[in-house]
Structure formats: C-alpha cells, structure tokens
Amino acid sequence: MTAVPVTGATSLRANRRWALIAAYACLGIFVVFFLFPPYYMLVTSLKTNAEIAELASNPWIVTDGVTFSHYEHLLTESSFPRFFLNTTIVTVVVVAITMVISVLAAYSLARLRFWGSGVLATGVFLTYLVPDTLLFIPLFKIVGWLGLLDTYWSLILVYPTLTVPFCTWIMIGYFGSIPRELDEAALIDGANHLQMLLKVFIPVALPGLIAATIFAFTVAWANFLYPLAYIYSESEMVLTVGTVTTLIKGDVFHWGGLMAGALLAAAPPVILYAFLMDYYIAGLTSGATKG
Amino acid sequence: MADVTLQNLVKTFDTVEAVRGIDLRIPNNEFVVLVGPSGCGKSTVLRMIAGLEDITSGDIRIGDLRVNDVPPKDRNIAMVFQNYALYPHMTVEQNMSFGLRLRKVAKSEIRGKVQRAADILGIAELLGRRPRELSGGQRQRVAMGRAIVRDPQVFLFDEPLSNLDAKLRGQMRIEIQRLHQQLRTTTIYVTHDQVEAMTLADRVVVMNAGRIEQAGTPDEVYHQPRTRFVAGFMGSPAMNFLNCQVTEENGHTVARLADGPALPLPAEQAARVRSYAGRTLVAGLRPENIREAASHDGGNSGGVPHDISIDIVEPLGRETIVYFRLGDSTLCARVGTEVHPRAGERTSLVFHPDRLHLIDPETDLVL
Numbered sequence: 001m002t003a004v005p006v007t008g009a010t011s012l013r014a015n016r017r018w019a020l021i022a023a024y025a026c027l028g029i030f031v032v033f034f035l036f037p038p039y040y041m042l043v044t045s046l047k048t049n050a051e052i053a054e055l056a057s058n059p060w061i062v063t064d065g066v067t068f069s070h071y072e073h074l075l076t077e078s079s080f081p082r083f084f085l086n087t088t089i090v091t092v093v094v095v096a097i098t099m100v101i102s103v104l105a106a107y108s109l110a111r112l113r114f115w116g117s118g119v120l121a122t123g124v125f126l127t128y129l130v131p132d133t134l135l136f137i138p139l140f141k142i143v144g145w146l147g148l149l150d151t152y153w154s155l156i157l158v159y160p161t162l163t164v165p166f167c168t169w170i171m172i173g174y175f176g177s178i179p180r181e182l183d184e185a186a187l188i189d190g191a192n193h194l195q196m197l198l199k200v201f202i203p204v205a206l207p208g209l210i211a212a213t214i215f216a217f218t219v220a221w222a223n224f225l226y227p228l229a230y231i232y233s234e235s236e237m238v239l240t241v242g243t244v245t246t247l248i249k250g251d252v253f254h255w256g257g258l259m260a261g262a263l264l265a266a267a268p269p270v271i272l273y274a275f276l277m278d279y280y281i282a283g284l285t286s287g288a289t290k291g
Numbered sequence: 292m293a294d295v296t297l298q299n300l301v302k303t304f305d306t307v308e309a310v311r312g313i314d315l316r317i318p319n320n321e322f323v324v325l326v327g328p329s330g331c332g333k334s335t336v337l338r339m340i341a342g343l344e345d346i347t348s349g350d351i352r353i354g355d356l357r358v359n360d361v362p363p364k365d366r367n368i369a370m371v372f373q374n375y376a377l378y379p380h381m382t383v384e385q386n387m388s389f390g391l392r393l394r395k396v397a398k399s400e401i402r403g404k405v406q407r408a409a410d411i412l413g414i415a416e417l418l419g420r421r422p423r424e425l426s427g428g429q430r431q432r433v434a435m436g437r438a439i440v441r442d443p444q445v446f447l448f449d450e451p452l453s454n455l456d457a458k459l460r461g462q463m464r465i466e467i468q469r470l471h472q473q474l475r476t477t478t479i480y481v482t483h484d485q486v487e488a489m490t491l492a493d494r495v496v497v498m499n500a501g502r503i504e505q506a507g508t509p510d511e512v513y514h515q516p517r518t519r520f521v522a523g524f525m526g527s528p529a530m531n532f533l534n535c536q537v538t539e540e541n542g543h544t545v546a547r548l549a550d551g552p553a554l555p556l557p558a559e560q561a562a563r564v565r566s567y568a569g570r571t572l573v574a575g576l577r578p579e580n581i582r583e584a585a586s587h588d589g590g591n592s593g594g595v596p597h598d599i600s601i602d603i604v605e606p607l608g609r610e611t612i613v614y615f616r617l618g619d620s621t622l623c624a625r626v627g628t629e630v631h632p633r634a635g636e637r638t639s640l641v642f643h644p645d646r647l648h649l650i651d652p653e654t655d656l657v658l
Binding site: 179181182184185186187188189190191195199200203204206 | 341342343362363364368369370372373374375376377378379380389390393394437441
C-alpha cells in the first residue's frame with residue numbers, strides 16, 4: 001500500500017516539471033515574438049541614416065556606432081513635441097470625460113433598479129459593437145456642423161463614443177459584482193447615492209476603474225482613423241497621424257525618425273500599464289464578504 | 292431604545308406573497324428571534340424593518356414613529372449582515388466609524404465610541420487592520436462593532452452566525468447574549484438555526500410561509516407548540532409524528548399509537564381531547580420522551596414499555612439516537628450512553644405520555 005502513494009507523488013512531481021517546462025517554453029516564444037518589434041524599433045532608431053539604408057548591414061545590431069540624432073531632430077526640429085502635447089491634452093480630457101460618464105452610468109444601470117435598465121445596459125454594449133469605420137462618416141458631418149473640423153476638440157468630442165460604452169460595460173460588471181449588502185450597510189450607515197458611489201463603490205471597484213481607464217487611455221492615445229479624417233493642420237495633429245504625415249514624405253520614409261517617434265509615442269501607455277498593473281491585479285474586494 | 296410594532300405587515304414580490312400579514316409587538320429591550328425555514332419571510336420582515344424593502348401594506352412603528360416611508364438612515368437602527376458587509380478598502384476603525392463620520396459627529400467623540408465598542412468586543416488590537424486580514428469571527432465582531440458605535444434604538448441581525456463554523460458559532464452566541472445583557476437594546480434576530488433561537492431569545496417567533504405560527508418564550512414554543520409546524524420545527528432530532536386514536540380503556544382516556552402502545556393521557560389533556568374519541572389524530576412525541584427501559588433519570592415511571600426492532604443507531608457521545616420503525620413510521624428515540632443498542636437488535640423502549648402532543652390533522656393545531 002505504501003508504494004502506491006509514493007509512485008503517485010513522483011509522477012505528480014514529474015508531471016508538474018513537464019508542465020512547467022512546457023509553460024516556460026511557450027512563454028519564451030511569446031515574449032520573443034512580442035518583444036521583437038519594439039527591439040527592432042529601438043535598434044533602428046539608434047542607427048545612422050546611412051546604416052539603415054545599407055542593405056548589407058546586420059538589421060539586429062548597431063554596427064556603425066549609436067546615434068541619438070533621430071531623437072534630437074524629433075524633439076528639437078520637428079512638430080513632435082506639439083503632437084505629444086496635443087495627444088496628452090486629448091487623452092487626459094477624454095479619459096476624464098469617459099470615466100465620469102461611464103462610472104455614473106454604470107452605477108445607475110447596475111444599482112438603481114429602474115424600468116428598462118437591463119435593456120439599456122445591453123444597448124450600451126451594442127453601441128460599442130458598431131465599428132468606427134462605419135461611424136466616422138456620419139460623425140464627420142456632425143463635427144463639421146459644429147465647426148470643430150481640423151481641431152483636436154473634434155477628437156475630444158468623438159472619442160467618448162468609442163470609450164464610454166465599453167467602459168460603462170466594464171464598470172457595470174464590476175459594480176454588479178459588489179455584494180448588495182455593502183450598499184445596504186452604507187444605506188443604513190447614512191450614505192446617500194453620491195456618497196455610496198464615492199466612498200464605497202469607486203474604492204471597491206478600483207481594479208475595474210483602472211481597467212476602464214487603461215482602455216480609454218489606449219483608445220484616445222492610439223486612434224488613427226479619426227485624426228486622419230478630421231485633422232489636417234500640423235499644429236492640431238496628434239502623435240499617430242502627425243508622426244506618419246511629417247516623417248513620410250511622399251515615398252521617402254525617414255525610418256530612424258519614424259522608429260524613434262513610435263517608441264516615444266508608445267512609452268506613456270507602457271509606463272501607465274507598468275504602474276497600474278499591480279493595482280489592476282490586486283484583489284481589493286477580498287474580505288468584503290465571506291470569502 | 293424603543294418598542295417595535297408590526298401591524299398587518301404584507302410584502303408581495305410580483306405575484307408571490309412573501310409576508311402575509313404579520314402582527315407583532317416587540318417591547319423595549321427585548322431580544323426577539325425570528326426563526327423558520329428558508330423562504331418563510333423572516334429576512335423580508337427584518338429588511339422591511341430596516342427600510343431596505345418597501346412595504347406592500349401594513350405599518351411599522353419604531354417607538355412612536357411610523358417608519359413606513361422613513362429612509363433606513365433615519366430609522367435609528369443598525370444591522371449586522373450574514374456576509375458581514377464590511378467595506379473592504381477601509382480599516383476596522385474606518386469601518387466602525389463610517390456611519391458616524393457621515394453624520395458629521397465630532398472626531399474625538401467618534402474615537403471614544405469606536406474604542407468603547409472595540410473594547411466591548413475585544414477587537415481593540417485589530418483597529419488598524421483591513422477586513423481581508425481578519426478571520427470570519429473577527430469580521431463578524433467588527434460588523435457588530437459597526438452596529439454598536441451608532442448607539443441605535445434597535446439592533447437587527449440577519450443570520451449573523453451562518454457563515455461561521457460550529458465552534459465559533461457557539462462562542463459568538465455567548466458574546467451576542469453578553470452584548471445584549473450589557474446594552475439592553477431592542478434586538479431582532481433572524482436565523483434558521485433553532486439552537487440560536489432557543490439560546491438567545493427572550494421570545495421566539497416561529498414563522499412559516501409568510502405567517503407567524505407562534506410567538507412565545509423558548510420554553511413555550513418547545514414544550515407547548517401551538518401547531519404541528521412549530522412542534523416539528525423546534526427540536527433536534529425533530530419530534531416524532533404518527534397516527535393515533537383517542538379511546539377510553541379501563542376508565543382511562545388513552546392515545547393508542549398506530550401499531551404501538553396505548554399511552555394514558557394526563558387528566559387535563561384527556562378532558563381536552565375527549566370529544567375527538569374515535570377520530571384519527573396525529574401524536575407528536577419528542578425523541579427524549581422515548582427512552583430506554585429503566586433509564587437512570589426517572590426509570591419507567593408513567594411510561595409505557597414497547598418492544599421495537601432497532602433500525603439505525605447514531606452514537607453522539609453524551610447520548611445515542613436510535614431510529615426504529617413502528618408500523619409505517621420511522622421514529623427516533625434518545626437513549627443514555629450506558630446502553631449500547633445495535634442495529635437489528637430487538638429491545639424495549641419506554642414511551643412517556645406526559646409530553647405527548649395531540650394534533651388535529653385537519654387544522655394542524657395542537658389540541
């Protein structure tokens with residue numbers, strides 16, 4: 001009888017070892033696959049134009065010496081800082097508008113049981129399913145009618161149509177997962193709806209709030225179609241379209257500058273993810289109720 | 292502290308009538324336990340008192356105030372939930388003081404109240420922790436602390452011990468009792484656990500299908516149940532029910548159990564049921580009233596021995612539960628540990644008629 005559990009335990013350990021090896025192998029491939037583009041961008045951005053153009057050179061490493069000239073040019077001689085500022089303004093305002101609307105909407109849809117709230121919640125999600133390639137033409141009319149064409153305010157107006165439905169949907173899910181006893185306890189403690197939202201729901205649903213913020217940030221930061229359609233002046237452009245339109249002149253691609261610009265443009269979302277991931281993962285709700 | 296009065300309280304969810312006309316007056320300082328099976332409406336009643344559920348019809352008064360339309364925060368009540376409902380992002384201290392902070396009570400006063408409540412509950416050293424760092428029992432104490440600091444007129448407990456293990460439940464029961472003795476606040480406590488009901492209550496209110504079956508002291512509901520439901524619900528193992536007939540034998544009024552012995556009825560009970568002679572009634576006899584022959588506590592005095600065949604034996608340490616068949620019914624007896632019954636064995640058990648309940652099967656009322 002004693003031999004059986006020992007064998008069982010050994011095979012379980014062996015199983016676990018193989019599972020770990022397989023997991024690490026898969027993760028390794030995954031990491032290489034996804035880190036290849038940023039690595040390639042970084043290497044290219046540090047090369048001289050001559051080395052980039054040299055077909056015989058090794059694309060994986062810098063051989064002719066590292067240069068920061070592309071970065072220098074971008075930051076001092078191009079409109080890149082302007083694009084960066086415009087993007088930041090658009091993103092911050094859009095994230096703020098999105099979070100205010102979607103948190104309030106999600107709270108009312110998740111908790112204030114009113115007639116039609118279920119249908120409305122589904123409707124909110126369905127609007128998200130309409131692709132922006134369908135929306136940008138009718139929205140062009142509206143933006144034009146409002147006189148906002150060729151200003152980044154058009155993006156501030158339009159982006160929430162992409163972000164609010166999805167963020168509301170995420171927040172409905174998070175708010176819905178908060179045990180009802182928690183609102184009832186707050187109600188008895190004397191909280192009104194605004195206090196309940198601010199002092200109980202938002203802190204408890206912080207991981208959801210962060211997920212929604214990251215989503216809204218990414219959409220507002222990285223959208224290409226709307227700025228391409230609505231903005232034509234360099235002074236109003238955002239990073240995505242600005243970088244491409246100023247660094248690709250006809251059929252001449254300034255690869256070094258493009259790569260440097262893309263890397264700098266990608267940095268804020270990466271930093272944001274890195275900082276907020278811990279909050280995002282932290283299970284703040286544990287201990288609220290019997291767990 | 293205040294009286295709580297419920298008058299013809301009704302609650303309907305869509306087409307389902309969850310509470311069907313409850314009348315109950317809970318005097319100041321009383322500890323009332325609402326007990327009943329799942330879905331009997333006890334929690335709904337509590338939630339209506341708390342203001343968490345609208346009232347379909349009827350009246351609720353706390354003190355002299357009719358509170359039907361008063362929001363929960365203005366009812367001066369505090370509630371302890373089954374799932375604790377602690378705010379997970381706040382420390383114990385913040386959890387306990389949340390209500391006071393919302394009411395803009397002075398900070399020094401809040402600190403004093405929280406400290407006092409924490410001392411009462413023995414959680415003073417936990418004030419800086421968050422709920423996730425506490426055990427189930429500690430969390431429930433914090434939930435109670437949150438209720439105490441508000442100094443409410445009425446405490447409402449909604450199955451507060453259901454999530455705790457048996458040992459902790461026993462300890463917390465004693466704590467709740469001690470707390471009530473100390474604070475003397477009117478308390479309404481909902482549970483489906485009859486042991487909690489019996490041990491905690493000044494008065495037990497047994498509910499079934501949205502109605503009050505009986506309200507009385509723990510002794511009354513246990514020993515003088517008014518209905519078959521109450522008789523069967525209170526007590527574990529449950530009361531034995533079997534058919535019987537009331538007849539006159541040798542000048543005595545007896546209840547002849549179906550396929551069992553004839554139990555002579557006490558004079559007072561005999562007078563009450565004489566008119567039912569010849570009709571089939573339901574006899575209710577608790578397991579502790581069927582004992583082994585010549586048991587040490589009282590011997591066979593007044594009891595009627597009867598031979599049975601043992602079906603199943605459950606030794607519990609301080610007593611042994613014996614299941615046996617009598618005609619079509621499976622009955623249960625409690626015997627002492629000095630006897631060692633075995634399944635399949637034939638033995639003689641003694642039926643004690645002094646606590647026999649006779650029930651009219653048409654009305655389910657105890658006669």
